[in-house]
Amino acid sequence: MRTPLIAGNWKMHLNLDQAAELAAAVAGVAEACPDREVMIAPPFTALARVREVAGERLILAGQNVCWEEKGAFTGEIAPPMLRELGCRMAIVGHSERRHVFGEDDAMVNRRLRGAMAHGLVPILCIGETLDEREAGQTMAVLERQVRDGLQQVEISEAAGLVIAYEPVWAIGTGKTASPDQAQEAHEFVRRLLCEVYEKNIAAGIRILYGGSVNAANVDEIMAQADVDGALVGGASLSAETFERIIRFA
Ligand code: PEP
DSSP, X not given: OOOOEEEEEOTTOOOHHHHHHHHHHHHHHHHHOTTSEEEEEOOGGGHHHHHHHHTTTEEEEESOOOSSSSSSOTTOOOHHHHHHTTEEEEEESOHHHHHTSOOOHHHHHHHHHHHHHTTOEXXXXXXXXXXXXXXXXXXXXXXXXXXXXXXXXXXXXXTTOEEEEOOGGGTTTSOOOOHHHHHHHHHHHHHHHHHXXXXXXXXXXXXXXXXXXXXXXXXXXXXXXXXXXXXXXXXXXXXXXXXXXXXXX
16 A cells, blocks of 8 residues: 655765766656655755756655755755755654754754755654663653654645664664564554644655665565665665665565
């Protein structure tokens, strides 16, 4: 019922030629796998070039997005600018934005609503730090990030949302949440979405897992009932590894 979504976040990597080469390879895999959706979020500078080779099936996304459509917001990118570059989605609240650049839940919510107002599907990233997990606060943190991140998002708009559970301690560290830990968090988020919206809506919202997903662990993670896809950082920079992830069993 929920089409799996495999998403690559290229972060601040690749020059234009490298980006075009990788995107062309990923686009070929996306064409060959019609039962799953494939997305990449290249650096903003590479979007125009990547679009030339992306084809119809590879979804392009912004790594972040501003809530305003234009104005004095140095360093930001507006939703219509992403749309003009062919983006259909935008990541908001990635842990690097939250923890390196100090974005809080209120700002993440503004970004999410800005994206939606312009027809971009937001991927709302949530996840606890290691300290929060060890202090037994994981579910409380996820609840706050979901409730605050979705403020003022009406039930009529919620169906297309995507959420990515990315434990901060697993991002770029080589430590992956166990399949049970991932399922526990995803199930919790799904139940929460039932409370915030309703069962039918919650059942349709895709919840991706992110945090050191690779070719060796993707199958077990994707086998969990409430895991609907993966948000992949480092491993999405290798065409071969990302292909294996897209082709999860
Ligand atoms: C990410 O950047 O969202 C991510 C999950 O990174 P990695 O796969 O490298 O842990």
